[in-house]
Amino acid sequence: MHYLSDGFKAAFTILLSGQEETFNAIFTTLKVSTFSILLTLAAGIPLGFILGYYSFPGKHACRAISDTLMAIPTVVVGLLIYAFISRSGPFGGLGLLFTLRGVAIGQFFLGLPVVVSLTASATEQMEDSTRLTLMTLGASPGQLAASSLWEGRYAVVAAAMTAYSRIISEVGVSMMIGGNIKWRTRTITTAIALETGKGQFAEGIALGIVLLSIAFIVNGAVSVARKRAAS
């Protein structure tokens, strides 16, 4: 129990005293997760729409794969990416291991199935009359996609936020690919893992609170934007 109160106290101390290490981890987390989510949305929303909207052979298989990949443990994604970008792997020459770019690639694969599956299910749930309305107004396939997603914007935003949550809270990829190297690739979650591993639970909780504060601010910004878009 005392971890809780200690954790809250520690969280304030960290944020107020301006511990350089922690700010570095916060900054790293923001940088890599922003990059990852943008990549994920750019690829995932169109893919999800195609998967939910069009009928093509193998559609159900694709959907099943995407749904299943939502359940891939982050460390397994870490391992798989590692197999490719390790020096002894096929892309070893790119020098992605222990870099934030490497982490972003892994997080992209973590977020992608979430965005694809949730966007596809939002698209599936779209009323047929919305589709027909857009078609009768002369929308091209691209406009149809964009406008359908706009009609279902709540669900798309929810998909994005869910994916962002998965990305910002994951530790498997950041640890395996990033390596939790201090000042370089240490993110809040790997720092939490480190503190917890050291038995410094209060510090772990404090960092968790810091992470949640970031998520809270991001969510707040998104819902302000959403409210603005709705009106």
Add this chain to the structure above:
Amino acid sequence: MHYLSDGFKAAFTILLSGQEETFNAIFTTLKVSTFSILLTLAAGIPLGFILGYYSFPGKHACRAISDTLMAIPTVVVGLLIYAFISRSGPFGGLGLLFTLRGVAIGQFFLGLPVVVSLTASATEQMEDSTRLTLMTLGASPGQLAASSLWEGRYAVVAAAMTAYSRIISEVGVSMMIGGNIKWRTRTITTAIALETGKGQFAEGIALGIVLLSIAFIVNGAVSVARKRAAS
């Protein structure tokens, strides 16, 4: 790279040779995740509906909290629950630590925000005419909730699957609360973490494949059920 081929080979070996340890972990995983997801859905769907449907003071705050909690790292949930159920915590007497019941509690808190937020957003997106139609047919508040959710069943199923994915793939709570105790609380994900820690990456990937196979089967069952419900 060779981890991949080795991983696939190992996955087959594990499943075909019937390694007792692995089957024990699979069984534990299924048991605890089934229990957790049922708990999560039972609480999360009604809460999500209330949050998306009714207007009440503090609604937006609740929604923001739920959205934010989607981003809580699994290990932080593990730590928080630990603080309560460890011997020195207020519920230490219940003996929940290092038990599957303890893990299920933690996973419940992991899955809850996902179900609540996604159900709420599905409910928000519900057409007003659906709500009015149900009301004119004389639905009571409970029937209204059930039928609205049934009308938006794709989104609710997507919420459930996303939450299940988070639960089955998480490692923080299982490790912290379950303790990864062999023959007792070792799940597939904690086993993966262990193998990875040992440097046995191929075994880690193999277990990942096993986990994904389970997720695939669960998803398959859900989509068959969904198709049946749709027709």
Add this chain to the structure above:
Amino acid sequence: EVLRMATTTSTDNTGLLDYLAPEFLKDTGIELQWVSVGTGKALELGKNLDVDVLLVHAPEVEKQYVQDGFGVNRRQVMYNDFIIIGPPSDPAKIKGKTVKEAFISIATKGAPFASRGDKSGTHVLELDLWERFGYGQPEKENWYIQTGQGMLDTINIAAEKVGYTLTDRGTFIKYEDNYKGNPPLVILVEGDEALFNQYSVIAVNPVRGDHLRYDLALKFSDWMRSDKVQKMIGEFSLLGKPLFVPNAK
């Protein structure tokens, strides 16, 4: 210039590397970047040529590793020792006994014993001890808890189960520190020859990859074994207790 090292969690968690790395930079101009993982994973990262140097503690495995051509220049740099800890009530009555007596007493009384079960240096030693005392590894015994986790987590589990475990001293001191010197588990057996924990530096075999900074790895190895650093290691302490004993050869 950057030297990448894979090491075990004990060196990182105790803060030893945070203590040494700035000094290394000052002395050689080389930045040390390390990932702290289990011994097995550290060795695997070396095998995959993802790091240049290793700092690990599992002598038998290390020898095999070098023999297999994955590593070269294995050098001992320091040791700490293992201890058996348990609750002050000591239900198996092992306090002050030899390791052998203690293990046998725990096994016959069926007192809870937490094993790391993760092929770490500590785990390898523990298995070796069971073997030596003619027990074989207890597997499905109710009292034998295989945690598959790091040392501190394993200690915590032992504490929750009011049982025993085998740990390295460094982690235990850290554990004591977390409890402000009043921990639920205390040292019951120590000082036995069988409980030595040797740390070595191994360079990853440079013939296996062109990009490897073997030169830097050797510099690090030499630096670690220099008198100055050996002294620093000896002075490194937590709660006023020294953690490592330098023994470079």
Add this chain to the structure above:
Amino acid sequence: MTYIYELENITQSYAGRTVLEVSELKIERGSILGITGPNGCGKSTLLRILAFLERPRSGRLLFKSIPVHDINEQLRREATLLLQETRLLKRTVFENVVYGLKARAIKEGLTRKVHSALEMVGLDPEDFAGRHWFQLSGGESQRVALASRLVLRPEVLILDEPTASIDANSARIIARAIVDAREKFGASIVLVSHDIEWSYSAADEVISMFSGKIRSKNIENIIQGPWEEGNDGTVLRYLEDGQIITAAGKPGNEYSMGLLDPGDIILSLDYPGNSSARNTLRGTVTRMNLEDEGRSILVTVNIQDTVLTSRITKGSLSRLGIVPGSTVILVFKSNSIRWA
């Protein structure tokens, strides 16, 4: 006389705009009341209040003589509304129709009840009961929605545009079903429709609304602006063909609508000689409808694009000998025009 609804000073507003202002309305138990009026005049809003879907902003609403404070599903189960924007549940036709019965925990004779409701709206249960919501045409959906209300045998049946997109034949079947509902289980019925003839065929009485207010127990002619000022305190509306409508009083603004009761218009074959009526307009008869169970006839006259309807007796009609296509003179007083 017992009233099922009594409304006093009921108002409703959305986004700060008052869209409904009913100073008084009493609806008799067992009556069939038709409501008509232009788009946006507040009909659906009134119906939503009668169906206890929304609370009026102010005013007193009595249901079966009891003031309504809280609206809940118990009340809604007594007064069932067919929404204007009908929407089927994403289920089969059978499940749509049975929904309300199940909601009321009724378990007996479900199939029989559903089938007979489908028959009432002219759908063959064999063909339709098993269909999915998306396997229906527009009119078929509308009829399923109506069947799912009829099956409930509610005390009050409120229908918002029940015949929109229903073919003429089926509209007659539905009118019959509505009258049957009153006769078989004593329902009181309120219906909104733009099809005035149809409304008369089903309803006892048709009232008309305008800008949120109940204007008259009657159909109204609506004369749209622009109005120009005349030189003797009157206002003038120039019609497309150059003829002029003269009205007394002051319109709210240039574009106000003038209301003219069909009963206030006299038809004649020639221009009257000396007459106190300021308005004498020539037009062509386009339509003649028997109204109100044969008691009177509505004659629709087009003056190019302006359409006015006059109510006359069968006797007058025979005497004048006019038929659709005849040229007639419409005669009415300037102060017969009231302002909306």
Add this chain to the structure above:
Amino acid sequence: MTYIYELENITQSYAGRTVLEVSELKIERGSILGITGPNGCGKSTLLRILAFLERPRSGRLLFKSIPVHDINEQLRREATLLLQETRLLKRTVFENVVYGLKARAIKEGLTRKVHSALEMVGLDPEDFAGRHWFQLSGGESQRVALASRLVLRPEVLILDEPTASIDANSARIIARAIVDAREKFGASIVLVSHDIEWSYSAADEVISMFSGKIRSKNIENIIQGPWEEGNDGTVLRYLEDGQIITAAGKPGNEYSMGLLDPGDIILSLDYPGNSSARNTLRGTVTRMNLEDEGRSILVTVNIQDTVLTSRITKGSLSRLGIVPGSTVILVFKSNSIRWA
């Protein structure tokens, strides 16, 4: 003569049921074609094919004399459909109306165009342009949907029930807007409506469909079963008041519908003496409509619940001197009834 559409043997089926079978249909460029027919007869299905929203299962479709193989948005931009189940986008009225223009990358005069489209459907742009989709009444939404099609000035304008839930006054405004669309930018127009009078007021020609087929360039009386066998190879329909309709030929089954062209029904004041016509039914005139720009009159006669419409000339009507409420005799031959 140039045709905008030529259809040959077009069929469509859903779930294995054929719902459309058009053996031939040619629509002239610049014409306004009305389509009517009972619910579920395939009107909307036909319109969806004309609007290139779905491909027919079989048959040949020519658009501007070119066979249509692939349907795509280029084609859809030339033929715009107002859906029966109109749905606004979740945006403001302005954004709804401007959507199609933006889709076509039109950038100039958007505001002006949108405002004039709103005015065409009788909505005040000042009041409505800024409203949200949910701040409209049923008829207002319908009119916004129509405006968002009119604004596109498409070559073909296809309207599915454009006046459902539109008040009579506004329906006239819309009819005018439709005629204007033809005159101002040469649109060809196809419209479906259950309001036959309104159809005639807007269209050049009204055709009727039945069970997926185009039955006639005419309105039809529909006589529903049950039919019973007569003793001389005829079938009989007993009406509610005991009178009998006799038809020749074989209906598909007991409940088949008989079709009867209004032009085949003769009105008379007395029972004719010796006549070859088997059917002589007595009924009451309930309605008389001027049709087809004054060339003929439709007289609607109720025989209790059965309603039959006869088409007669203005001359005949004057000679007979009937008015709504008069009792008349309907005379028609048994083989005038065709089977659907």
